[in-house]
Amino acid sequence: MKISEPMLLKNRGNIGILLFFGVIIMPFAIAFLYALLYSFGLVGILNDGFTIAYWLTVLSAPQLGYSFLYSALIAAVSVIFSVGLSLFTVLYLKKALNKPFINFMLYMPLAIPGIVSAFFTYQLFARTGFFSRLSYQLGIITEAASFPDLINDQFAFGIILTFISLLAPFFILFYLNLYKNENLEALERVAISLGANPKLATLKVSLPILLKKSQTVVLLYFIFLLGAYEVPLILGQESPQMLSVLILQELRQFDLNKIPEGYTMAVIYTSVVSLITFFIFRSQKNKVIHG
């Protein structure tokens, strides 16, 4: 019997790769292409030919720039606080976190989706919410209106708090696993036996490794938050808005002349996020090759 090259290893086919392109790439490609054509006036209800007017309008108005900046700031603050909080929890409480009951508790917040988390934040921090009632009962405020504006506020307190409540549990578990997988306990012991005090060993050995190993995940979460929708929709203010909320609002305008501007924003958002993702993965690949 002739034993040829194992048949399962042969990628026969372009059928397989066509399937991949059809299922994974095509929806993304046609959505992007449609938005691009719409933004240049080549498709759409009221469009009648190529124009760069919508691009000029979007790029000259401050709305999208503010939204990008606002979303990036919210995402950055949320990620930084979540990472900081998680690192402190893991490095300070690592022994306690490995007890079965507490370890199970750490997983519980992962069962709460963003929309429920936003609803819960609203329930706690709205002017008639739980903390407002508590403040009233303690005599700190005399009426609901005296309670500080923490929901739909200009500093996005509610949004940031919700993002932290969603991200921090994930990062705690992520760093806890990383701590074990990278054998950091043993490395810390070596540092201590060489004369470092335990705090210094944690700060100079474990912390830099955890930060370095989590770079890609942290950046990916920043991108996720940049495109968050339901949380800012419930807890955000009218202006500025986070990117997804703004783009959706533009795309759902009653004024049909404004819709191409929405598609222009969608193209800009998609391009920026795709470029960031591309550079993240390229730098990661370079690290694997050179590091």
Place this chain on the structure above:
Amino acid sequence: MVKSWKPFFVTILIVLVLFPFIYLLLLSMSSGWAFPQIIPSNFGFDNWKAITQSEVGLFTALMNSILIALTVASIATFGGFILSRIVAYHKQKNSLILISYFPYILSPVVFGACLSFFFMKVNLFGNMGGVIIAQLIISLPYALIFFGSFWNEKNRNIENLVATLGGNKIVSFVKVLLPLAKGLLLVCFFQTFLISWFEYGLTAIIGLGKVQTLTIKVFLYIKEANFFYGALSSCLLIMPPVILLYLNKRFVFNRMS
């Protein structure tokens, strides 16, 4: 003696974790909670009984969510497994994996809004089929990336061995690869189930509000300021993941890590 703050922090941590669950459960059992009462005036199971009342629509939303999530999870897991093999054995593996990240990492609502024209053209706008397909556009790339590590050197060699011993593709797939990947398939199934279960934006855009799932209900109740039913829908939304957690933590944690 240096006083340790660790027990204090651990207690705070446990309280913070349990508080949302207890609060939402109590809120879902309440009715009538005027400012400045700290505790609602009426407690009972009346709201929970409303699940079965057709005019509230919660039971329909629950069934829709289950049906959509089960369908999406089944197709995404199976499809993702097959597609991941195609990608793993391709020369341009790294580039294809990078491309797979894009649909998954972009804002689903922006993505959905740009695709809605095509869904309208093929009559998939405002119905369950459309919502399932829209969610698959997100969950399939996730499943593909998830199975990436399965096609390692060891499993390739096992495939080679089966082929060398005369096994055809189907035998290799059914008798060798599927049993080998059983654990991963199960985890991926629950992960994609949860992606679908928690999904709001795409469902709202492509479902046009006509396909009522639990996440759509939570949002509707928030808009109506019906916080008791909002909490009830939230409890229904949280319950399956908690059960999955209890069964196996891996079913819930692997997402996006």
